[in-house]
Amino acid sequence: xxxxxxRKQYHTLxxxxxxxxxxxxxxxxxxQVGKSTLIRQVLRDITIPHxxxxxxxxxxxxxxxxxxxxxxxxxxxxxxxxxxxxxxxDEIQKIDNWSEMVKREWDEDTREAVNLKVVLLGSSRLLLKxxxxxxLAGRFELIRLGHWSYREMHDAFGVGVEEYIYFGGYPGAxxxxxxxxxxxxxxxxxxxxxxxxxxxxxxxxxxKPALMKQLFELGCSYSAEMLSLTKLMGxxxxxxxxxxxxxxxxxxxxxxxxxxxxxxxxxxxxKRSSIPKYQVYNNALLTAYKGRSFITDRTDPMLxxxxxxxxxxxxxxxIAEEADCQLYYWRESAQSKADRDLExxxxxxxxxxxxxxxxxxxxxxxxxxxxxxxxSFHPKRSFVVGTGGVSLEDFxxxxxxxxxx
Numbered sequence: 054x055x056x057x058x059x060r061k062q063y064h065t066l067x068x069x070x071x072x073x074x075x076x077x078x079x080x081x082x083x084x085q086v087g088k089s090t091l092i093r094q095v096l097r098d099i100t101i102p103h104x105x106x107x108x109x110x111x112x113x114x115x116x117x118x119x120x121x122x123x124x125x126x127x128x129x130x131x132x133x134x135x136x137x138x139x140x141x142x143d144e145i146q147k148i149d150n151w152s153e154m155v156k157r158e159w160d161e162d163t164r165e166a167v168n169l170k171v172v173l174l175g176s177s178r179l180l181l182k183x184x185x186x187x188x189l190a191g192r193f194e195l196i197r198l199g200h201w202s203y204r205e206m207h208d209a210f211g212v213g214v215e216e217y218i219y220f221g222g223y224p225g226a227x228x229x230x231x232x233x234x235x236x237x238x239x240x241x242x243x244x245x246x247x248x249x250x251x252x253x254x255x256x257x258x259x260x261k262p263a264l265m266k267q268l269f270e271l272g273c274s275y276s277a278e279m280l281s282l283t284k285l286m287g288x289x290x291x292x293x294x295x296x297x298x299x300x301x302x303x304x305x306x307x308x309x310x311x312x313x314x315x316x317x318x319x320x321x322x323x324k325r326s327s328i329p330k331y332q333v334y335n336n337a338l339l340t341a342y343k344g345r346s347f348i349t350d351r352t353d354p355m356l357x358x359x360x361x362x363x364x365x366x367x368x369x370x371x372i373a374e375e376a377d378c379q380l381y382y383w384r385e386s387a388q389s390k391a392d393r394d395l396e397x398x399x400x401x402x403x404x405x406x407x408x409x410x411x412x413x414x415x416x417x418x419x420x421x422x423x424x425x426x427x428x429s430f431h432p433k434r435s436f437v438v439g440t441g442g443v444s445l446e447d448f449x450x451x452x453x454x455x456x457x458x
Contacts, residue, residue: 058209058224060091062198067095069194070139070170077159077189078172081181082198083309083334084248085225088174091198092141101170103139104129108147113255119145119154126169127162137168146175147255152184159192176252182307199309199371200335203364203449214446218357218364219347221337233346240341245269252308259301264291268301272311275331276339277363279384282329302329309334312370317381317400317407317430330382332366339363361414361445362398365438368449369399369410376453378403383426396422400432403457409435413442 062080069078080088096103104126111118123140130138145151155173162169173193175181185193201222206212210227212220220230223244229236249269254262267289275285282299286292299313306312313329333339340350340360350356366380373380381400387393399410409432411423423435434457438448 058205059094060087060198060205062196063091063094065196066091066172067099069196070095070099070101070172074137074168074170077155077193078170079181079185079193079195080172080174080198081195082176083200084176084252085223085244086198086200087224088176088198089143092143092172092174096139096141101137101139102130102133102135103141105141105143107143108151109144111148113147113149116148116150116154119148119151120158123158123169127167130167130169137170139170139172141172141174143174144176145173146181146184147251152188155184156188156192159189176248176308197374199374200367202368202371203446207450214449215351216347217449218336218360218445219340219344219350221335221340221364221367223335223337226337230347237341240337245338245341248308248310253304253310259304261291261293261297264289264293264297265301265304268298269305269311270342272302272305272313272331273333273338273341274343276311276333276336277330277359277366279328279330279382309374310338314366314380314382314399317383317397317402332370332380333363334367334370336360336364336367358412358414361439362412365410365412365445365448366399369401372453372456373401376403376457378453378457383409383422385425395425397426397435400426401457406457407432408457411435411437411442413437413439414445 066078066080080092082088104122106122108118119142122142126138126140148154159171185195201224203214203217203222206217206222206224206227209224212227216230220226220236223240225243226236226239229239249266253259253265259265271285271288282295286295286298292298302311302313311334312332314332315325315329316327318327344350350360369380372378379402381402383397383400385395397409398412401408401410407430409423409426423437426432427435436442439445
């Protein structure tokens with residue numbers, strides 16, 4: 054991973070560490086997006102002495118480990134006569150009851166006026182979220198580190214827009230895209246397997262780990278497609294029931310791997326009962342399972358159109374998470390057999406403002422979904438990405454403020 058490329062969260066974390074001790078800083082994001090690299094960059098550029106501990110190989114039941122490393126940092130600080138020190142704990146969510154332990158130590162330092170600042174890193178949003186809301190309420194600030202955008206991959210590694218659509222945004226895989234078999238193996242073995250086995254399966258009481266893996270692979274292969282959970286169930290072995298699948302899909306969403314977008318509607322009940330539109334958080338998760346090769350897929354307009362739509366969706370998911378927006382799709386069944394279903398690929402909602410986005414890429418002909426949606430819902434803005442609209446590169450390069458201004 055490029056140690057030289059600075060992501061924007063670097064500036065936030067560095068500034069907060071240098072402020073007076075007020076909050077535990079929590080840097081959260083999926084695997085292999087550069088959390089450890091980012092903290093190393095910050096530590097390289099500040100003068101505060103620091104201690105780094107990694108919980109990866111620690112026994113999860115050894116929650117006293119947190120107290121021991123904390124006490125070690127305090128003792129070092131005292132012996133060296135330091136005015137402040139920074140304690141960094143990576144993969145904190147691996148330790149059972151971690152948030153209670155952190156709360157206890159943090160509160161003790163606050164009472165005793167010990168100027169030990171703390172940064173926690175973790176890759177499971179679900180476990181982090183659960184811990185920080187239950188025990189650390191009012192004591193932490195969350196910094197989200199998401200998947201790499203096209204602009205970041207381009208600036209750091211020279212990845213072109215078509216390469217980004219196919220190979221996605223994993224920085225560790227960027228130098229492998231010239232050798233597709235090796236790239237695919239890296240995605241499957243070094244990214245997906247640990248994410249499922251260490252983050253997803255450790256996260257909750259998952260009674261059917263094999264089903265979770267199947268659901269993940271099948272759901273990724275349907276990215277940018279709609280399919281009811283009932284129909285999906287028919288393609289899975291030992292699938293249990295729709296409720297199980299829905300809860301497993303929710304966990305995959307919490308781990309920033311795969312989500313099922315709901316249909317946009319005025320009332321929540323209709324949103325919840327809708328058929329999900331599957332969407333990966335990173336296009337590498339789609340093409341690693343479904344892609345044939347970059348050259349083959351690039352010359353297949355229907356298939357490439359779907360890869361493009363999925364890349365746009367992944368970009369929007371990243372934006373939505375960063376800016377607390379909601380992402381949906383919209384579809385209305387045709388009135389008669391002669392007509393086509395009306396569809397809008399993506400709907401973003403932010404503070405009540407609605408933006409409708411249609412992706413045109415050769416996958417299908419003209420779709421009259423946008424005018425129909427505008428008539429029914431009066432969005433604040435609507436536009437086309439691709440043929441006859443905003444260029445794909447411009448769209449994938451934009452940030453949330455530019456997009457929704």
